[in-house]
Amino acid sequence: MQPTSSMNEEFLKKWQMGLQIFRPSIDNTSVHERKKAIKLSADVAMASLRKGTTCWSRALIEKTATEDNFLVRQMLSGIKAETLINKKLPKKTVCHRKIVRRSKKILRRKSKSASEEAAAKAKRLVKRRTQGLRNVVPGGELMSNDVLLLQETLDYIVSLQTQVNVMRSIVDAAEAEIER
């Protein structure tokens, strides 16, 4: 899977629409505010590429909607914004910490052989990395399934690459224009 030119164009159109919405309200504001607006519109544009079919896009839309609901509704007007925003994300599983601690103590009491200990260490490393990946991908904490997490990560990376490519080309064009 690689980002395609059609994805780049679609992202550019969405982003342009977002910037037009921001234009009248943020003309003479600070650099930080402008940066925030650009980032926000870019994120919504990226999420709209998948049209709410993936967990990460829905999580990202929900996050940006809390910051600027007007922008999200305007940008997603063609994709049934209300259904997207109201659509439920997978529920997070909550465990009691006391029970978890007890089970860990019970496991630790058992003596293990060298090979078993090595395998346990490897599992622990993988578990921590997986948790790290959940933190990085938007909506990752809500995915209880490893297969789903990896699939979402694949799609998210492709979309991120699209975003980076388009933004870089715009920045290069802008810099060239200024030097001229």
Add this chain to the structure above:
Amino acid sequence: MENELFMNAGVSHPPVMTSPSSSSAMLKWVSMETQPVDPSLSRNLFWEKSTEQSIFDSALSSLVSSPTPSNSNFSVGGVGGENVIMRELIGKLGNIGDIYGITASNGNSCYATPMSSPPPGSMMETKTTTPMAELSGDPGFAERAARFSCFGSRSFNSRTNSPFPINNEPPITTNEKMPRVSSSPVFKPLASHVPAGESSGELSRKRKTKSKQNSPSAVSSSKEIEEKEDSDPKRCKKSEENGDKTKSIDPYKDYIHVRARRGQATDSHSLAERVRREKISERMKLLQDLVPGCNKVTGKALMLDEIINYVQSLQRQVEFLSMKLSSVNTRLDFNMDALLSKDIFPSSNNLMHHQQVLQLDSSAETLLGDHHNKNLQLNPDISSNNVINPLETSETRSFISHLPTLAHFTDSISQYSTFSEDDLHSIIHMGFAQNRLQELNQGSSNQVPSHMKAEL
């Protein structure tokens, strides 16, 4: 008639069960034969006739009766004579059709025996030999069991005429056994009919059979009740069998069809876990292809590390680029002007080349826009071009991923060096050619992700 045949077929199983009971009956007959034998010839003749009828009746009764009542009959040793009478009655009533066959066969046997029968001297010899064989023990019992099985086969084949020589031997041997069992009822008619003769005896026997058929209706009713009781559990068993079949089919559909290797566990939980691991490994391979620098890494933990680092770096790039874009432009108006400037060039191209406009796609328009921007930017000063080049090279080094637009820009730079500033037309033509090539590349690139998506 067919129903009767089916009934007989249904009853075929009990004779196997009755074989031990028949062996016990043989034991009783052996005990009976220990009594002394009367030497009178006239009595022997009458006994032969009576024993022939009793043979068929006993065979039929053994076939028709269910295993449990036969056991009860044999268990009561003291009432042996009455049990014999009951069996005869049950046999006659149970198979009405067979009775006619029996009478016909009796007639045949009556005519056959005096013709083929040997002189009385030979009869005496047979009497002397058979008790010796019986007293010997097990082999005698085996032979008798075989004979009973012969009777069973005859009863099934009663409609067809059996050959006479086969009939001769078994009745002779059984003649000696049966008279002891039926001695008490036979004595009375024999004493009364001795002076009358053979013909009068036959007539009296026919009358007896008729009276026996009429009197015991209660026995038949009880027998019917037993048949009903037997039929009910059979139906229950059939229904149970049907249930088993339906149960066996359902789990087969629900199972995951994965062929397990030798030594692998095959319970549903293990199979599901194996499927999950296969899915995870597939996703990891795809991620390995997507993330640059991840091909050399082996091991799941390290691979996950690489993936996390890459995602974080991409996110940081987005932050950096958005900050850079906001700082470069004092206003968003400049950014919009840049975007709008892209839109202007395609329209100018439309004015200049009407025919080729039809062939253009949206991607071509954007690329042309970038192309013209670059050309205009490069026009004023050569020194400024030199300054831009190291920026591009540094950017390419800093970021691993390659951009199609950068490749496009480099091509345009090389073309600019070859052509003069004034030849805009020639540059435009070259731009179209490159766009077509890129379109082909895009087409090829589009096909690959569709396959990947299909696989997912």
